[in-house]
Amino acid sequence: MIIKYANEEDIAAIAAVEAECFPSAEAATAKEFVDRVKYYGNHFWLMYEAEKLIAFVDGFVTDERDLTDVMYEDATLHNENGAWQMIFGVNTIPAYRKQGYAGELIGRAIEDARLQGRKGLVLTCKERLVPYYAKFGFVDEGVSEKSTHGNVVWHQMRLSFDGVCR
Template sequence: MEITNVTMADLPEILRIERLGFTAEEAGTEAQYRDRIGKIADTFLVVKIDKKVVGVVVGPATKEEYVEDWMYENTPKNLPTGGHQIIFTIAIDPEYRGHHIGSQLLDAMEQLSRKNQRESISLTSLERNVPFYLKNGFENKGVADSDHADETWYNLVKTL
């Protein structure tokens, strides 16, 4: 298993994993992922097993502490240091779930965030996934101010 920064060549596999893990309303589009690769490749990590992408984590480093809906449509550029590491998406190929790949991706993002002196890592999650994030050291800060995909999202934060 190898965790590396994304390249544009990874896009087809990323989109495949995104479609398997999220509803059409929740999922990022090809245009959004192209924008993310172009703007924030330094905070866009992929897991490869036998050169195949099996997991991703991506998000910008911003002055905002929480994910805000506008960020999905207009990817902010990363702050060079400081601020908060936002996670838009963490997704694992269903064939590879249950092998701690998601936790390893969160650990890799935490290491990167600490190196860049971020204050926290923040994401939104559906209720069914909250226990995974709690197990990985995040704190549930309550219902997010989001209407993304017309669902109820929770703010989860890991203070660094």
């Protein structure tokens, strides 16, 4: 397995994995990934087994404390000098799930954010995944008031390097 950042050549594989992992109302489109990779390809953590993309984590950096729906749609909001690493998606194709690959990528995203001097990371997830992300140090801040992406109820979770949430 290798982990690398995204470039244009990865877009088709990224879009295919996303489509396999999320319902269409929640999945980003290939066009959205073109913009995301253009603006923040170095904030995609891709895991390949040989030539096959099996998992990835992505999200941009911002000074905004909370993850909002517009962030998914507008890659130009990325601020490389921002305080918070947002996580928009944690994707592992079904045949490779429950083998620790997503956890390895989340760990890499956390490590990179810490090395880059960020305040921490923010993600949203469905209620059933709150305990999973808590294992990495994310704290549940409750149901998000700023994200209803895909008409779903999301919990916002934060991993703050100074230990202070909210």
